[in-house]
Amino acid sequence: MAVAKILLFYKFVPLADPEAVRAWQLELCSRLGLRGRVIVAPHGINATLGGDVAACKDYLKAIRRYGPLHDVDASWSDGTGLDAAGRSLDFPRLSVKTRPELVAFGVPELAVDGDGVIGGGARLTPEELDALVADREDVVLFDGRNRIEATVGRFDGAVVPEVDNTHDFIAELDSGRYDDLRSRPVVTYCTGGVRCEVLSVLMRQRGFGEVYQLDGGIARYLERFGSRSRWRGALTVFDAREVVVPAGATPIGTCHSCGAAASGLRNCREPVCRIRLVTCTQCATGKVSCTDHSQRSDQESMSEATAP
Ligand SMILES: [Zn+2]
Ligand SMILES: [Zn+2]
Numbered sequence: 001m002a003v004a005k006i007l008l009f010y011k012f013v014p015l016a017d018p019e020a021v022r023a024w025q026l027e028l029c030s031r032l033g034l035r036g037r038v039i040v041a042p043h044g045i046n047a048t049l050g051g052d053v054a055a056c057k058d059y060l061k062a063i064r065r066y067g068p069l070h071d072v073d074a075s076w077s078d079g080t081g082l083d084a085a086g087r088s089l090d091f092p093r094l095s096v097k098t099r100p101e102l103v104a105f106g107v108p109e110l111a112v113d114g115d116g117v118i119g120g121g122a123r124l125t126p127e128e129l130d131a132l133v134a135d136r137e138d139v140v141l142f143d144g145r146n147r148i149e150a151t152v153g154r155f156d157g158a159v160v161p162e163v164d165n166t167h168d169f170i171a172e173l174d175s176g177r178y179d180d181l182r183s184r185p186v187v188t189y190c191t192g193g194v195r196c197e198v199l200s201v202l203m204r205q206r207g208f209g210e211v212y213q214l215d216g217g218i219a220r221y222l223e224r225f226g227s228r229s230r231w232r233g234a235l236t237v238f239d240a241r242e243v244v245v246p247a248g249a250t251p252i253g254t255c256h257s258c259g260a261a262a263s264g265l266r267n268c269r270e271p272v273c274r275i276r277l278v279t280c281t282q283c284a285t286g287k288v289s290c291t292d293h294s295q296r297s298d299q300e301s302m303s304e305a306t307a308p
Contacts, residue, residue, distance in 0.1 A: 003053040004081050004090070005052070009046075010044065014068070015041070025040065041098065043101065046194055050088030051082070052086050089240065090240045091240065103195050105202065107201075119204055120200045120213060138184045147160055148276050152262070153243070155232070173202060173206050182206075185210045188200050188212070188213045191235065196214065226248065231249075233249055233251060234246070234249060242266070255278055262278050268288060269289050273294075
């Protein structure tokens with residue numbers, strides 16, 4: 001029986017010929033009828049794909065036969081459904097691209113070897129994160145996502161940097177705004193973990209002495225603990241669902257239009273405008289628009305293919 005699934009993974013590993021990997025991925029995903037997004041870079045691969053569960057399994061089998069990806073650790077979530085041809089309803093199409101970086105921080109010189117990114121923060125499981133926060137009162141939870149994502153969901157008490165996309169992080173870290181955190185334990189977190197692989201390196205390079213990263217990201221944390229935890233609100237994702245609201249979660253966002261409590265994010269209706277607006281269920285049925293359309297589509301804002 002056909003069952004819709006969403007498959008997510010990333011892997012930092014040197015890929016000698018990203019263009020060849022791209023062509024292979026495009027052929028493989030097309031043949032299996034998968035939709036979604038795959039990014040291939042000299043430093044690895046990042047994918048979120050949707051389709052029938054059997055096709056997803058065949059895909060994983062195929063990529064694990066390729067040496068650099070033999071140990072890919074994918075996470076699974078339930079898809080919305082499949083169309084009559086068995087294609088995922090969670091993604092409008094398949095996109096497979098090569099990029100200079102897996103995540104667009106503007107640091108293509110990042111060092112990666114067979115074990116992954118070199119110089120990143122120590123990995124914490126969800127349990128270890130909770131234990132660290134319980135043990136040490138000076139722990140800083142540092143949001144590694146774009147600020148709009150944090151407006152609808154974040155860890156309780158988290159520091160939320162003023163960034164519209166991952167490109168902004170370097171200037172933000174170099175601004176001096178977070179210098180007083182450098183002597184404290186800092187845990188970076190993002191949706192599925194891929195952004196923290198890079199962000200934690202950047203922080204260590206800038207003198208943060210004790211940096212951790214939440215392994216598997218918020219997605220894995222919520223799988224373990226759900227909303228009865230240190231998490232508040234909803235989780236933004238990179239497919240048609242836009243956000244996932246954990247069972248029992250209380251919205252922390254405020255609708256841009258009517259001011260009601262809200263977890264939804266909607267794109268501004270102006271096609272070239274990249275602004276996403278916190279929008280309640282009711283206002284989402286009408287026209288969603290910002291005022292000045294200041295964030296244009298030439299800015300790369302979608303920075304993480306991997307999502308829960
Ligand atoms: Zn509203
Ligand atoms: Zn706009």
